[in-house]
Amino acid sequence: MSKKVPSPCIDVCKFRREGHCIGCSMTKxxxxxxxxxxxxxHQEAFVQMLVGQQGSMGRYTHWAPAYLKKLKKKKAKVKFTLTD
Incomplete structure (x- = not known):
């Protein structure tokens, strides 16, 4: 685990789905x-919670590849399990 977990935000930041970002599913x-x-x-637990939220909301299959790319760029390791 790295010292700091990068934000799950993937720099889309458009809040259209009942106040959820269409890029990462987070609310403001x-x-x-x-x-x-x-x-x-705790940051890793938050990311895992977010993955669950994305799974229940649907239409967030683009997030994981974008976040993994961000992690690689920042040389960070975050454990999360994708839900179906």
């Missing part, structure tokens, strides 16, 4: 919350 409140979380294990 969730984005603010992620920034306030300091412990990497």
């Amino acid at each position: 409140s969730q984005k603010k919350l992620f920034k306030s979380i300091k412990r990497p294990d």
